[in-house]
Amino acid sequence: MIYSIFFMVWVGVILTLLLQTKSNKSLPTNDITFESTFYHLVYRMSFAIPFKWFVEDDRNLTNKGRKTERLLIQSGYNKKFTVQSFMAFKVAIFFASILLIFVTIGLIDKLPSLFHWLLKVDTTRISEEGVSIDMILITSILYLAFSLFPGIILRQKAKKELVNSNKDLPILHMFTILMLRSNKTVTEILFALTKLNSYHKKVFERGYLMYLRNKHEGMEYLRSQFENARFIEMFNLLEDIGTYAREECISIMDSNMKSLIHETNTLKRRNDITRLVYSEASMVVPFSAIILLGAAPIVIAGLRMFSLSTVM
Structure with a gap:
């Protein structure tokens, strides 16, 4: 029931966003030309609720916004995004990550049946408690890490273009x-x-x-x-x-x-x-997932044995 309400709220937000995007009258008169319709839609989306609460106005940038603007110019992404639309794009990915976490939590009990239907394997021995603990933690880390990708890609692209332009x-x-x-x-x-x-x-x-x-x-x-x-x-x-x-x-x-x-x-x-630093850091998430998959069941089993010995 809770997830149904949550899903309906998200559908309402998306419909409201689409209506605001199509009939937004607060756009600047000197509208900007982008490479494709998608980037133009993201730009219009940055003026809609709730995205406009989390972005900076292109006409009144802070020091952080000017830094992002320099990175967009250096990377060549200024033909795709403005500072305002890029911030809105990052916020949209973050919201999508949160949504995926809730969807995963809602479907976590259905995963054994889903794997059985897709892969035709026996999943009767899979512990629902173990799956829920491991999968919630791992998927949350992965989804939230995914929301950081736009900023990382922008900085990497800007540095790459800076090196290419100077070599x-x-x-x-x-x-x-x-x-x-x-x-x-x-x-x-x-x-x-x-x-x-x-x-x-x-x-x-x-x-x-x-x-x-x-x-x-x-x-x-x-x-x-x-x-x-x-x-x-x-x-x-x-x-x-x-x-x-x-x-x-x-x-x-x-x-x-x-x-x-x-x-x-x-x-x-x-x-x-x-x-080199980024390549090493990129291994943190998969290694963390492996450690969690291996360590979580051991920790849970240890806690159970400790609780049983205390009772006895």
Whole structure:
């Protein structure tokens, strides 16, 4: 009876949510374009009750929200989520995890019959008490751990993209130095960078076209697409190469080259360490489940023996 009421409440919440999502008038007038209908639906859902109680407004972000925004931009997920819709997505997964826990608890006594029907195995010896204790604990841990996945995936994707965006910078920097030493013009250098098969090929293509229209806007765009200060300084030198001697610019870029290589290698090492930590941490949940499966029956049996000896 309790689970029937719980299920009906959830159905009512979902229906109310769908109605709010379709007829939500609180959406910004400058609606955002997403990659697919699903992400647009999640964005609209973030304005509905109860999700809007747990998310931040994209127009008034806190420090935590701005950090999430940077991660979304670095990972490329800003084409799929805003900060508000990503938070709503995490809340939805958390609610789904709670729902699955209650559903599992409600069906825990039916599992032996379900396994017998699906797998055609004899389940008469399965203890209902043992199943309920073990399965409730294990499934609760697994479902709640699953609700943490969106944040973990976002951080991992952002770090991966950061490494990918920085690994080609020393080569691009050295290529630019060689082009300067060959007395190439800035226009020729930017055009040559568009022909390299690098991670930033599309950025250079757009920056080159903007540079042809307006030199300052083109350089400003290129500077805005990179976060490494040493590499950004390269565009400053290219923009001011008419003011300073070419050899002086090359000398400054040569001195920046070692620092750029060191920063890139440091970033790669940090990412490797982080991936190692995550890979080790990912084994905690399955090992915990194995320990619980093995230890829980022993603990229960020990407690029973202790209680029986006390009675006797």
